[in-house]
Amino acid sequence: MKTIAATAAVALGLWASVAAAQTPPPEDPALTAYLREKARGAVGATRYTAAITPDGATTLVYLTGPNWCGSGGCQLLVLSREDDAYVSIGEISVARAPIRLLEQQTHGRRDLGVYVVGGGITEGYEAAVPFDGRRYASNPTVSPAVRVEDAPGETLIRADEQGRLLEPAPDKP
Template sequence: MNSETEPNPALEDAFSKEFALKRGEDEVRYYYNEIDLNGDGVPETFVYLTGPVVCGTGGCGGLVVERANGSYKVRSRFSLVRTPVFVSDSKTNGWKDLIMFVAGGGIEPGYRILRFDGKTYPLNPSIQPEVIEQSNIKGIGLINDDKMKNSGIEF
């Protein structure tokens, strides 16, 4: 699933507040997609951010946000995000599990599963349970862009 290509000002407001970013000062690009993670018929939005102020050797920043009265509310924040990000067919506490690849920064490369705890997803995918059999990964590749063709949306 390729990311949206149109800028989203309300989404930009949400992630700039969460990460204390300043338009025009911080070199940030973003990717996003909407998908219903909790089965309520209203899609949540997964945001993947890139740039020197939101990335390190282990990955970049990310968020799951929900729409609320014309704006977005942050449900979960992530560090060390690498693409692709998968939305699993499996659920925990009514929300679909997320699967992220981890590597770099001394982390043993592999896929990790992030389960919703009833309020949020875990911040750091590198310390979550490993997906032992990669052939068992079933779901949607949510942020799955070819970065040579789509460099994201400039903030």
Template sequence: MSLTPTSYRRVTSISITRPPIKVLPTITHDWHDLGVLVAGGGIILGYEARLRFNGRSYPSNPTVPPATRLKDPAGKQVIGEEAGWMPKPAP
């Protein structure tokens, strides 16, 4: 979400990710890159993917380019158990 003068605007919707979600120290187009866990659904060995802001949004699918596998998992976890916030399971 991006803050506007009166509310927030959705920047992107990212599919097939799992916690943890991290804000990475690297920056693209003045926005921090994101690190997301990709696992399940046929992906046997989960991995972290780097999502870079393209000036308008982040990639919506972390399993295909322009998303890339993250080699250095450093970053600040913002969603997940360590961050104190976990999404609720779907009903």
């Protein structure tokens, strides 16, 4: 009986950690304000999926919708929280989910893994996008980003996530 109880406790703990890893962060008014400003004048709906790195230092925001996506992918914002506001430390122009946080680091920040396909690239692959000390590289299809295979890391934004609809500011139509 103790073995069954112990097994159930371990299984419940594993389920809880998986569920927590897949739960999006709660709505953050500062992030919503940042995204509304970024999307000002956007045509069509904007959806976003946000993830916070395990150290809490970086927020990744994957934007989808007609203003953010093209044949090569969608836009990934890399943000740093400074007091009550967000500051951009990178905008990756042609990214596709899954978005991963790789174990390798460049200039003190972990590289980002983004999937690259489309826009003329027919064989998809994962690219490691490095940090240069100030910003993340903006295009995962050219240097300094590099193609990687089986790089250790963790998925922060899954390909099957629909994201949240970015509602206009309450005082806007």
